[in-house]
Amino acid sequence: MSTEWSSEAGARVVADASGVLGPLLPVLIALQEEFGYVDPAAVPLVAKALNVSRADVHGVMTFYSDLRTTPPGARTVAVCRGEACQSVGGRALEAHALDRLGVGFGETTPDGSVTLDQVFCLGLCALSPAVVVDGRAFGRVDAARFDEVVGA
Amino acid sequence: MSVTVYVPGDSGARAVGADEVAVTLAAEAAARGIDVAIVRTGSRGLYWLEPLVEVETPEGRVAYGPVAAGDVAALLDAGMLEGAAHPLGHGRTDDVGWLASQQRVTFARVGVVDPRSPDDYEAHGGIAGLRAALGMSPAEVVEEVVASGLRGRGGAGFPTGVKWRTVAEAESSVKFVCCNADEGDSGTFADRMLMEGDPFTLVEGMAIAAYAVGASAGFVYIRSEYPDAVASMRRAITTARERGWLGTDILGSGLSFDLDVRVGAGAYICGEETAMLDSLEGKRGMVRPKPPLPAIAGLFGRPTVINNVLSLATVPTVLASGAAAYQELGVGRSRGTQVFQLAGNVARGGIVETAFGLTLRELVEGYAGGTRSGRPVGAVQVGGPLGAYLPVGRLDLRMDYEELAAAGAMLGHGGVVVFDDTADMMAQARFAMEFCAAESCGKCTPCRVGAVRGVEVIDRILVGPPEERAGQVALLEDLCELMTDGSLCAMGALTPNPVRSALSLWTAAQGAPS
Numbered sequence: 001m002s003t004e005w006s007s008e009a010g011a012r013v014v015a016d017a018s019g020v021l022g023p024l025l026p027v028l029i030a031l032q033e034e035f036g037y038v039d040p041a042a043v044p045l046v047a048k049a050l051n052v053s054r055a056d057v058h059g060v061m062t063f064y065s066d067l068r069t070t071p072p073g074a075r076t077v078a079v080c081r082g083e084a085c086q087s088v089g090g091r092a093l094e095a096h097a098l099d100r101l102g103v104g105f106g107e108t109t110p111d112g113s114v115t116l117d118q119v120f121c122l123g124l125c126a127l128s129p130a131v132v133v134d135g136r137a138f139g140r141v142d143a144a145r146f147d148e149v150v151g152a
Numbered sequence: 153m154s155v156t157v158y159v160p161g162d163s164g165a166r167a168v169g170a171d172e173v174a175v176t177l178a179a180e181a182a183a184r185g186i187d188v189a190i191v192r193t194g195s196r197g198l199y200w201l202e203p204l205v206e207v208e209t210p211e212g213r214v215a216y217g218p219v220a221a222g223d224v225a226a227l228l229d230a231g232m233l234e235g236a237a238h239p240l241g242h243g244r245t246d247d248v249g250w251l252a253s254q255q256r257v258t259f260a261r262v263g264v265v266d267p268r269s270p271d272d273y274e275a276h277g278g279i280a281g282l283r284a285a286l287g288m289s290p291a292e293v294v295e296e297v298v299a300s301g302l303r304g305r306g307g308a309g310f311p312t313g314v315k316w317r318t319v320a321e322a323e324s325s326v327k328f329v330c331c332n333a334d335e336g337d338s339g340t341f342a343d344r345m346l347m348e349g350d351p352f353t354l355v356e357g358m359a360i361a362a363y364a365v366g367a368s369a370g371f372v373y374i375r376s377e378y379p380d381a382v383a384s385m386r387r388a389i390t391t392a393r394e395r396g397w398l399g400t401d402i403l404g405s406g407l408s409f410d411l412d413v414r415v416g417a418g419a420y421i422c423g424e425e426t427a428m429l430d431s432l433e434g435k436r437g438m439v440r441p442k443p444p445l446p447a448i449a450g451l452f453g454r455p456t457v458i459n460n461v462l463s464l465a466t467v468p469t470v471l472a473s474g475a476a477a478y479q480e481l482g483v484g485r486s487r488g489t490q491v492f493q494l495a496g497n498v499a500r501g502g503i504v505e506t507a508f509g510l511t512l513r514e515l516v517e518g519y520a521g522g523t524r525s526g527r528p529v530g531a532v533q534v535g536g537p538l539g540a541y542l543p544v545g546r547l548d549l550r551m552d553y554e555e556l557a558a559a560g561a562m563l564g565h566g567g568v569v570v571f572d573d574t575a576d577m578m579a580q581a582r583f584a585m586e587f588c589a590a591e592s593c594g595k596c597t598p599c600r601v602g603a604v605r606g607v608e609v610i611d612r613i614l615v616g617p618p619e620e621r622a623g624q625v626a627l628l629e630d631l632c633e634l635m636t637d638g639s640l641c642a643m644g645a646l647t648p649n650p651v652r653s654a655l656s657l658w659t660a661a662q663g664a665p666s
Contacts, residue, residue, distance in 0.1 A: 021433075021434075022452075024434035025417065025434040025435070029376075029415060029417060059435075063419065063437065064417030064418055064437075065417070065418040065419065066416075067417055067418075082338025082339070082537070083533055083537060083569050083583070084338050084495040084496040084567075084569045086496075087496035087569060087570065087572070088497045120336065120338065120420055120537075120587065120591070121338040122377050123164075123341035123377065123378060124163070124167050124341065125567070125569065126493070126494065126502050127168055127202070128495070135379065137167040139168045
């Protein structure tokens with residue numbers, strides 16, 4: 001379970017993570033690991049701690065698709081959209097996931113229960129189609145198996 | 153007496169239930185009062201048989217698979233621990249034809265050793281390459297790698313030793329060795345398997361590179377989609393420091409080199425080496441113009457060796473067995489072995505490592521056994537999302553750098569993704585553009601804007617008025633030419649490969665009577 005965001009807790013994470021070469025991306029990843037997302041209030045805090053501009057922080061935040069600016073749902077589901085998965089029903093699985101959860105990729109269900117993401121390759125290409133649910137990967141997933149592992 | 157049972161801890165095997173098998177096996181054995189030692193290895197790369205459980209017997213390891221947790225009790229009843237026959241049994245693992253016909257060099261230990269055990273690593277020939285290297289001068293190590301003919305396994309195929317020589321000759325008080333483990337190509341998973349199954353090989357290869365070029369620090373840049381590989385490498389680095397394989401005065405040689413793992417954040421472009429450098433510096437992963445080469449001005453502007461996981465993981469073998477042994481394998485200018493990854497719609501997906509020289513047909517029809525769906529093969533995408541879709545008529549292509557390049561295709565990182573004849577090739581062409589639009593770093597216009605325009609043009613071909621189709625196809629061709637010639641890196645320059653090849657397959661299908 002993620003810690004609830006506060007600027008005090010955020011400052012501690014930033015201080016702990018910034019002692020490496022090229023710290024900006026590692027610091028943002030550390031914030032997301034701690035809080036589940038990077039709160040917009042962290043941007044000036046990171047900028048000040050690392051002596052870079054807020055624009056620099058914003059630029060990195062928006063470049064990497066893993067980094068979120070809002071809290072994710074209680075569960076996160078990522079569907080692989082790589083070619084290997086497409087070759088064995090991945091497109092049908094994508095459509096099923098979108099339909100079943102009723103949200104687009106990158107969105108969270110209105111009740112906050114599930115965030116649906118797309119991912120381009122999980123390296124499970126001999127076991128396609130693949131999905132990740134709360135960090136756990138599943139291979140050879142069809143619509144029925146999707147419902148089973150997502151619990152939708 | 154304790155029986156050793158190997159259950160893969162590889163993330164692919166785990167994705168189809170290996171953890172449940174291990175838990176059930178431990179519980180069943182305990183309930184029966186049998187002493188079983190379960191070792192979580194990497195995967196042997198026979199993914200259609202995963203979870204593949206192996207039992208240590210006096211005759212060698214005996215394989216069973218695919219084993220579900222529900223099969224464990226019946227397997228124990230049947231005498232699995234003595235290597236007894238069973239419908240899921242395959243006999244001795246080493247005798248399984250699919251595996252026995254391969255030449256596992258880079259993957260020699262993957263699926264065999266315990267990836268957490270440095271003793272196991274040394275017992276299987278580990279660290280011999282580093283010891284051999286430390287007995288030579290750095291320049292001799294570089295020349296040994298040059299002589300081996302080893303070429304970069306990431307996709308570009310540049311001679312590894314020549315790259316090292318450039319870094320070794322560069323004047324700088326600080327140099328870096330970076331491993332590109334941002335294996336983002338769909339259809340490839342060899343880097344992941346190696347890091348999960350034999351992580352010390354990569355550590356050893358990087359230490360050898362550091363000695364050869366005079367580097368003191370290194371990074372392994374791993375994509376965030378590979379959490380198990382990240383954990384495996386971090387564990388291996390910590391262990392390697394304890395064993396004196398990293399840190400100060402490595403193996404008493406005076407060499408100082410340390411390693412760190414950096415994790416990506418979901419950007420395909422960071423597999424491009426200069427974008428990876430920017431990402432390692434903590435910045436947006438933007439592609440840099442070349443020159444300067446990273447070998448001259450790389451990470452933080454310092455001379456930097458950047459090699460793929462498989463290139464670095466092959467180096468210890470080259471040093472331990474000598475360049476000549478490696479050089480003897482292969483054909484033409486493609487020396488040594490290639491780790492092919494069979495993926496997508498295949499009956500038998502997994503890893504095939506052999507000397508260069510076999511054909512695409514031998515991989516697709518032989519090893520892979522055709523499609524999983526049972527339908528005829530429709531197209532094969534070789535070399536990742538930027539590789540061409542090859543029609544069945546091209547299956548006799550020999551899988552080496554030069555022959556594929558001459559055919560307008562590329563080996564890339566060795567991924568082979570098979571599609572059956574129901575694949576919608578225009579959808580694949582559209583996806584290639586969509587993927588490029590989503591993953592472009594945005595630095596150069598042909599890629600950033602071209603990919604977006606590409607999706608639009610393809611949509612017009614598909615749903616626009618038929619009389620305008622020829623004009624739109626010409627426009628797409630023109631756009632592809634511009635992206636090829638004008639893009640800063642391979643992302644924009646190679647996206648036309650899958651687009652054009654898929655378009656020509658689609659056109660051919662349109663012309664054929666249905």
